[in-house]
Amino acid sequence: NAGVTQTPKFQVLKTGQSMTLQCAQDMNHEYMSWYRQDPGMGLRLIHYSVGAGITDQGEVPNGYNVSRSTTEDFPLRLLSAAPSQTSVYFCASSYSSRNYGYTFGSGTRLTVV
């Protein structure tokens, strides 16, 4: 079982560039989400989706877009990268956001210079 697959694992961007972080899960989970993890701040929710075609904002959505065209895929787009977006990004999925734990991907380490 692949679980949650994130690509790429590492990325360096220049300020102003755009890119898409890929996330795919093969567990037929309805709920998917994106987090960023910064030192001393814990994981913060960027965007989430409760099913195909449905997305919503989390705590820190500015500068990011998402879409959910299929149950399996939930890409995160950085529109115009800024140094403040340097972080580790995790995608997570679950049967239900409330009652079940989340399975995380292995993360993407993004540096914006």
Place this chain on the structure above:
Amino acid sequence: RKEVEQDPGPFNVPEGATVAFNCTYSNSASQSFFWYRQDCRKEPKLLMSVYSSGNEDGRFTAQLNRASQYISLLIRDSKLSDSATYLCVVYNSASKIIFGSGTRLSIRP
């Protein structure tokens, strides 16, 4: 005040010891609670859900105290492999899932 607070540690304990962490939360309407462990430069992994009645999984015991608004994690007979950062997670709604900053645990031989 942070919505979810954890002692960052580090807790440095000998192998075989019992260690406990607490995590306090501010929203009395919080619905679900979890403990995760995260190894250095790795993704968080679910350790256990925290039920109102408390629950145990081998050497790990989780408790919820709604009156005082905290959850706890107890690790008995600690192993070297228990060294990690332990994150508490509080679910308020689908858009409000709060992760604590984590408690670092280091087990020494």
